[in-house]
Amino acid sequence: MNRIPNPRHSALLIVDLQNDFLAPDGAYARGGAVSAAALQLPQRVAPVAQAFKQAGGLVVCSRFTLWPNARGEPMVSSHLKALRPFLKRGDFSPGSSGHAVVPPLEPHVDVSVDKVAYSAFFNTQLEWVLRRAGVEAVFVCGIVTNGGVASTVRDAHARDFDTYVLCDGCAAFNDDAHRAALKDIETVAAVIRCTDATDMMHCSG
Template identity: 50%
Template sequence: MSTAVLLIDLQHDFLSPDGAYGRAGLGNADLAALPARVAPVLDAARAAAVPIVSAQFTIVARRGRPPQIAEHLHALRPFLGPGDFEPGRRGHDLVDALAPADVVVEKVAFSAFHQSRLEWVLQGLGADHLLVAGIVTNGGVASTVRDAHVRGLATTLLADGCAAFDREAHDATLRSLRGVTRLSTCAGAIGELAAGA
């Protein structure tokens, strides 16, 4: 198997205090701890020449019109507005502790595969196994892992490399995903990367 690391939505607008979610008062200690926990995994991946792909939630800006936000998302997160999750702005970027990724893929839905170039990128990398970390466990992470499974890609989900806005939702999602992914930890991934797995 050829491995790539896949990061889901670990962006300033989700995680930084001055990002869109931080300004709205949304976040928790589990989410805030992720960059420091995931960074050593990326260090090990870089040392092993394993590519890092960052799938980043994107809101499409439209000149002279409001940004293009899915109706259900706008209803759930009415605070999102112009400039939030917009490519070229800091909020859209991968958080500093994890940057840079080798490839950035814009995502517009929960799954990083939906209407994106992720599958094409992974084919180009020759990757058939993904080490997955990101947010939120019960949203973008779960949807992406399930879509990878449908596409015949093996995945290892880093249980402590993911988080949600609700710990119970995180734990329940990990239990529900056992049929489609292998669960591991950041420490386990570092060991496997160092061993050339």
């Protein structure tokens, strides 16, 4: 991971920056569970996404999804229901406004994959998309650092992608968890800043 990746073989992977997590009228705002640090991410990540697009890179977003059952109720894992009891019918539902990528990032997204667990690779078509697009290097950002981001990073590493994490493009529910996750991630990925990723995309590859 010491070489500068070719932008045309690179992907920015944005984990779960969705309205239901961040918007004032989203599910997490209703439940009083919005991460203050996460609210800063869309404006910070948008220039990186734009740089990827300009350089010919791929921008992919994972969207956490609560699929409805036959009665229209969300199928929520028991551990998540215990942690977030406020989740209700319509939250993170496919096609809803809450399920959508936040507005500052949506125009830059090439591909979205819907996920049901922490990792953006688990039970999704993400790996197929990345392989088909010729991606060799994956730059990961989003929420939360010690959850979806960390799980996605480890799965990318296990699949032999050159893996980078944007330390200031990620957030958790507290700084200690964020820092601890980044420290652990350093064992499998390069931890860089958003400006570093943008600079890499401006290089010829």
